[in-house]
Amino acid sequence: MSVETLTGPPPGFAPHRRKSPLTAPWEPLYARETERAVVLGLAAGGAHTNSRGFVHGGLIATLADNAMGLSCGRVVGGDASLVTVNLAVDYLATARTGQWLEFDTVFVRPGGTLCFAQAFVTADGQPCARANGVFRLVRRG
Secondary structure, three states: OEHHHOOOOOOOOEEOOOOOOOOHHHOOOEEEEOOOOEEEEEEOOHHHEOOOOEEOHHHHHHHHHHHHHHHHHHHHOOOEEEEEEEEEEEEOOOOEOOEEEEEEEEEEEEOOOEEEEEEEEEEOOEEEEEEEEEEEEEEOO
């Protein structure tokens, strides 16, 4: 579904509650929460692109990392926070201005110290990136 046809985010998405100075220039960001995942979404615009007019790989990596970390937090629960230990992104296709991007975590395996996750990024429903992340559990308090 192209951004031009959207009057807002797709059904189930609401403004993303977790704000960050890094992602502030990319607002508005949206989220859809499930039992085991936080799916992030955004309508790609000029602030999301590189000099060629494609959605910047750094934005894709950052939001995939964010979605996987938040999803690990949902699965682990409790008072845990997570920090990224490893992040790998495979760019599969170009995302462009005017497309709806979704960052969906499809796999989470929590352990005692580490949590492993995999996410797929789509642009208008078509795969554009795949990410794998490893997150360290940091217990508060």
